[in-house]
Amino acid sequence: MALDDAAGPDPVDIAIGARMRLRRKSLGISQGALADQIGVSFQQVQKYERGANRVSGSTLVAVAAALDTTVGWLVGEEGAISDAADDIVQALAVSGAVDLLEAFVDIPKASARTALVALAREMAVPRSS
Known part of the structure; x- marks a missing residue:
């Protein structure tokens, strides 16, 4: 079966890229x-x-060496990565997600963090299952 470029990036390539970025x-x-x-x-x-x-x-070998990790980790083969952990890696691959998380951690007041989460949930479009 031929690859269909119109279908978008392959999920495996997206997952590898997400791990690289993370x-x-x-x-x-x-x-x-x-x-x-x-x-x-x-x-x-x-x-x-x-x-x-x-x-x-x-x-991929050069990237793993530069990022002080293994090819196995980059391709999701190392450790028993659960679907939930893989979902987190995918979520962190979204542009700005890591920046938002880093800023969130630096918010000293728990009530402000709670308010930010509530705001984000209000703005979010529900995901289909």
Whole structure:
């Protein structure tokens, strides 16, 4: 069966990109710095992280080394990652999600954090199951 580009990025590519972004952000590495380490443009790193472009095997090994992790972790094969954990990785892959979480953690008042969660829930569009 031929791949259909019109159908959008492959879910596996999106999951790998999400893990790349999560790990990169947790280490405080910019897309440009990662790009320099693996020998691609920062735009290419953006495409990898969105799942728009597939990461070749050799590049995946270079990314894992640059992010001080394993290829197994990047592809979701290490550890018994539950569906819930995978959902969290996917949610954190959304642009701005990690930034929002980092800011949320820095809010000192519990009541303010609760208010922010209530606001976000009010603004959210319910997901279909």
